[in-house]
Amino acid sequence: MSEAQTERPPHKTWPAVAGAGLRVAFGVVWAVGAALTWSPDFAVHYVGYLHNAAQGQPAWLAGWFNMWIALVTPHALLFTWLTRIIETVIALALLTGFARKTLYIAGGLFSLLIWSTAEGFGGPYTVGATNMGTAISYVLIFVALIAINSRGGRSPYSLDYFIERRWPRWRRFAEWGTPDTIAPEPERLPWRTQIFAMMGVLVLVILLIGGLHSTFNVMSPSPGAAAAAVSPLSLASTGPIAAARDAHLPPLIGTGPSVDVHLVVSDESVTIANGVKYQAWTYNGTVPGPVIHVRQGQTVNVTVTNHGTMKHSIDFHAAQTQPNLNYIDIDPNKSLKFSFVANVPGAFIYHCETQPILLHFANGMYGVLIVDPATPLPPAQESYVILQSEWYTQQASGHLMTANYDRMLAERPDEVVFNGVAFQYRDRPLVAIAGDRIRIYFVDGGPNLWTSFHVIGSIFDKVYPDGDAVHALSSVSTYTVGPGAGAIFDVVIPKPGKYAFVDHDMAHLMVGARPRVALLATGDELVAAGTPPGPAQLVDSNSPMLA
Numbered sequence: 001m002s003e004a005q006t007e008r009p010p011h012k013t014w015p016a017v018a019g020a021g022l023r024v025a026f027g028v029v030w031a032v033g034a035a036l037t038w039s040p041d042f043a044v045h046y047v048g049y050l051h052n053a054a055q056g057q058p059a060w061l062a063g064w065f066n067m068w069i070a071l072v073t074p075h076a077l078l079f080t081w082l083t084r085i086i087e088t089v090i091a092l093a094l095l096t097g098f099a100r101k102t103l104y105i106a107g108g109l110f111s112l113l114i115w116s117t118a119e120g121f122g123g124p125y126t127v128g129a130t131n132m133g134t135a136i137s138y139v140l141i142f143v144a145l146i147a148i149n150s151r152g153g154r155s156p157y158s159l160d161y162f163i164e165r166r167w168p169r170w171r172r173f174a175e176w177g178t179p180d181t182i183a184p185e186p187e188r189l190p191w192r193t194q195i196f197a198m199m200g201v202l203v204l205v206i207l208l209i210g211g212l213h214s215t216f217n218v219m220s221p222s223p224g225a226a227a228a229a230v231s232p233l234s235l236a237s238t239g240p241i242a243a244a245r246d247a248h249l250p251p252l253i254g255t256g257p258s259v260d261v262h263l264v265v266s267d268e269s270v271t272i273a274n275g276v277k278y279q280a281w282t283y284n285g286t287v288p289g290p291v292i293h294v295r296q297g298q299t300v301n302v303t304v305t306n307h308g309t310m311k312h313s314i315d316f317h318a319a320q321t322q323p324n325l326n327y328i329d330i331d332p333n334k335s336l337k338f339s340f341v342a343n344v345p346g347a348f349i350y351h352c353e354t355q356p357i358l359l360h361f362a363n364g365m366y367g368v369l370i371v372d373p374a375t376p377l378p379p380a381q382e383s384y385v386i387l388q389s390e391w392y393t394q395q396a397s398g399h400l401m402t403a404n405y406d407r408m409l410a411e412r413p414d415e416v417v418f419n420g421v422a423f424q425y426r427d428r429p430l431v432a433i434a435g436d437r438i439r440i441y442f443v444d445g446g447p448n449l450w451t452s453f454h455v456i457g458s459i460f461d462k463v464y465p466d467g468d469a470v471h472a473l474s475s476v477s478t479y480t481v482g483p484g485a486g487a488i489f490d491v492v493i494p495k496p497g498k499y500a501f502v503d504h505d506m507a508h509l510m511v512g513a514r515p516r517v518a519l520l521a522t523g524d525e526l527v528a529a530g531t532p533p534g535p536a537q538l539v540d541s542n543s544p545m546l547a
């Protein structure tokens, strides 16, 4: 290259070509993203994306996400269509070079908004983040286009160029600077060079699509993409779990006419399988929340303190109370107090009531409240509390899982568990003495699946569908408990051995839509070990049934 050539203003040709190449390549990426927004799945899961993005964010951002969730949730369809239209318009404008100045500014701002909402400020400090977030790279590309366009001036490779020739005022939407400062029409490159440039654009498109493919996971909730992800059971250690949650019925929390219950909501990583954790929302730090044990007629004074990052609430199935007053959302760092009288005996669930309830539920916000009848049930030598529930997951990072709203909506759990952790009572059985009466306070936390409770090799002596001795059923082999319901089971096992307790729903085993999850996770056993009256054990293992 000669001296004269290097001194020539560079905007004459290459900035226009480079700008057009980057713009068209970027336009292809946007077109793919825009096309995915037109799938029905995108509309179905639109609100879910927002909630998913809100998870794992720092507390000081709770207000920002809550504002968008409150704004979008009642108008999900409107926002879905706005997103589709805006993304499609941006894609077409990028591909054709239409109103570039306006486009680059608006596109950059729109990407900034997407980054801070739908992607949840994806960044190195976000739990589970492995990149800086797709939309923020879009912002940078728009900035690069602005830099190139403002120096390069009019581009013969754009629709703007032809519009401006017929309507010069169009430059206000397309060019930077005044008519005097806008660079003159650049020289066109020879055709041979243009062909090379087009090949360069093609390579750029491939690189962008390859490098930014994660954007398509964000914008298209293709269930296949999520389903192919790692499952918590595939990550779990196959060895025995170190400790299981104590399933013994805890004592009454008080014997007077009234008792105080304080639940504190917090975000915690809880174990859901041996060596696998989940970013849960909890009551008192565990999933399920604490077992609350009261007696019929006691007044329960409830305090719920929200130390989470978003609104939460509580709903006690044991209570008869005004939901509009007491089951209301509690802002972060605020408390709610109310009282109810435990008039009805039984095994009840309590759970979060904040929208979307499915997400709050499935993230771990549930527990058991037991109301002893005023006239006690026949005495039992061992009393256990078992809550069955489901986990719907995707990998956040390593052995840490996070919520999968698609799977929640599809009722496709990765695990169905007793007391929160897969296989824990297979490894650490519940023990009882052969011949003793074993009472199981059973609650189906769901959030979605029904359970058909059965102890293999035995028959329930009594089933108390509502905890009232008057309503007892006798000699029942298998009994159904729906999501949110509870029942009390008495079983007497005369001979020592291994007695698996299972959810007897074979469809969970056999139907591909709900894969082996239920089998793997729900098979626990009641084991009566030793010679009578030796200890009996309840173990976790439905594998023989499933095999």
Ligand SMILES: [Cu+2]
Binding pocket: 281, 311, 312, 313, 352, 353, 354, 360, 365
């Ligand atoms: Cu909640």
